[in-house]
Amino acid sequence: MKTIEEIFNLLKEKFGDAIIELVSNRPVESFIVIAPLEIDKVCLFLRDNEELSFDNLMILSGVDDANGKNVPDEDGGTKIEGGTVSVYYHLESTKFRNKIALKVSALRENPEVNSVESVWRHADWHEREAYDMIGIKFLNHPDLRRILMPYDWEAGYPLRKDYKNPEFYQGMKVPY
Amino acid sequence: MALKTEQMVLNMGPQHPSTHGVLRLELELEGEIITKVTPHIGYLHRCFEKHTEAMTYPQVIPYTDRMDYLASMYNEFGYAVAVERLLGIQVPERVDFIRVIMGEFQRIASHLVAIGTYGLDIGAFTPFLYCFRDRERILSLFEMTCGARLLYNYIWVGGLSHDLHPDFVRSAKEFVTYFRPKIKELNDLLTNNKIFIDRTANIGILPKETAINYGISGPNLRASGFKWDLRKDDPYSIYNKFDFDIPVGQGSMGTVGDCWDRYYVRILEMEESLKIIEQALEILPEGDVTSAIPKRIKPPVGQVYSRVENPRGELGYFIISNGQVNPFRIKVRGPSFVHLGVMNELCKGHMVADIIAILGSIDIVLGEVDR
Numbered sequence: 001m002k003t004i005e006e007i008f009n010l011l012k013e014k015f016g017d018a019i020i021e022l023v024s025n026r027p028v029e030s031f032i033v034i035a036p037l038e039i040d041k042v043c044l045f046l047r048d049n050e051e052l053s054f055d056n057l058m059i060l061s062g063v064d065d066a067n068g069k070n071v072p073d074e075d076g077g078t079k080i081e082g083g084t085v086s087v088y089y090h091l092e093s094t095k096f097r098n099k100i101a102l103k104v105s106a107l108r109e110n111p112e113v114n115s116v117e118s119v120w121r122h123a124d125w126h127e128r129e130a131y132d133m134i135g136i137k138f139l140n141h142p143d144l145r146r147i148l149m150p151y152d153w154e155a156g157y158p159l160r161k162d163y164k165n166p167e168f169y170q171g172m173k174v175p176y
Numbered sequence: 177m178a179l180k181t182e183q184m185v186l187n188m189g190p191q192h193p194s195t196h197g198v199l200r201l202e203l204e205l206e207g208e209i210i211t212k213v214t215p216h217i218g219y220l221h222r223c224f225e226k227h228t229e230a231m232t233y234p235q236v237i238p239y240t241d242r243m244d245y246l247a248s249m250y251n252e253f254g255y256a257v258a259v260e261r262l263l264g265i266q267v268p269e270r271v272d273f274i275r276v277i278m279g280e281f282q283r284i285a286s287h288l289v290a291i292g293t294y295g296l297d298i299g300a301f302t303p304f305l306y307c308f309r310d311r312e313r314i315l316s317l318f319e320m321t322c323g324a325r326l327l328y329n330y331i332w333v334g335g336l337s338h339d340l341h342p343d344f345v346r347s348a349k350e351f352v353t354y355f356r357p358k359i360k361e362l363n364d365l366l367t368n369n370k371i372f373i374d375r376t377a378n379i380g381i382l383p384k385e386t387a388i389n390y391g392i393s394g395p396n397l398r399a400s401g402f403k404w405d406l407r408k409d410d411p412y413s414i415y416n417k418f419d420f421d422i423p424v425g426q427g428s429m430g431t432v433g434d435c436w437d438r439y440y441v442r443i444l445e446m447e448e449s450l451k452i453i454e455q456a457l458e459i460l461p462e463g464d465v466t467s468a469i470p471k472r473i474k475p476p477v478g479q480v481y482s483r484v485e486n487p488r489g490e491l492g493y494f495i496i497s498n499g500q501v502n503p504f505r506i507k508v509r510g511p512s513f514v515h516l517g518v519m520n521e522l523c524k525g526h527m528v529a530d531i532i533a534i535l536g537s538i539d540i541v542l543g544e545v546d547r
Binding site: 026028029031055056057058059061062063064088090094097101120121122124125126133146147148149161163 | 217218221223225226229261262264388389390391402404409410476477478479480481483490492494496505507509513514516517546547
């Protein structure tokens, strides 16, 4: 069973600059930060390498980091400008009983991350959820539609920290 | 002359009695044969995850109850374990024992609903009533413990809301003795029923590799022949103290990983749960169940992904804390949400009537799919 440091060094050797850093000073869980447009290649390597064999994607979660600037918007509230949104990947190897966490961050204005749907089919719906809730665009995803919200929802992405409930949805009053 | 067939799109749901909630399936048919299934979900969406961002950590617990409303105890259990890991606290031994007892009772209750409604879906009405009769007794045990029958708010971070009723251990033991022969009765009624086997064997086969790639877990994964149970393979709480087996699908009526296997694994699991409950009741230690509850929960900056073996599969909570009293982000990996994603794979090539059998066998709860 390889530790996260060993995996980090292995990835660094193979992918160079695409592997950004290893965050291990947090309590409970450490994670490796990876470039958003290389994540699918890294994941494929992690799955297919015989010494790692991360065959199970446990969870994929989109997060709004809300680390931009708060600026006033048109209606007297505030909105967030700049900063990033992130996707966390928690992988597991059912063979070696090993677990690892990865993270990618993309600019909040137009977040684009490569899809890992082709590596684990499990990622399909989780990526759709992250798109629906946070607004992260997964490149090369075969069917990137909203999943929990209505398909014609126009008021933005609910789990963004500066999301505001709309007054009307398709002509119907929302806060009833 | 060959018959000319035309592709048809058929809508099933959202108000359909066998979809176990509000789920819409868009079926593409070639005659009676299904070529594609597209599930449309979100009819019960309450955005639980957004709510949690405005709550303190203990206030989230009642919300977790309302996700998988047939396994509320286990949702609380999973959440409590996750926050305790984030805080780095240990709970008293008695708390762990009571949690396991409640969790396993909940597993039996949840499986009884799964089995009963599964029979109902494919035309067997009687087992449903038998299952609900027995489930009722478990709900009464829960009622005795915390006053509620469905949504408990009983397992708290660091402890329990209050101790067991003085009569609980006796009643629980009584239930175990009562329930054991009922499993045999259920086998006679449904498991070995010729019509039931004809409807479920060799239908909706899920191979092991596909199951892992789709993130399938719990009874559905075990039915595919993979011995994987988080209670043993990634132990949490005190499950490593108990002696129990992990039943896997054998394909005894058809192929490994078919609907019948998924059904039968649940029957076997109920017996294993009884074993755990018996052992736990025997050595239930004394102690205070509220002593370790923190007065103020403010985890350090960090994150945790913690998972437990819910009756339906791997229930995971991903919690990010930024050092405040309310969580920065909670993401739930609900087993039902994940399992519904494999519907298209399972249904392809089967007949329309088999959709009911397949959907019932993966046992979803829409409250958790939509959260």
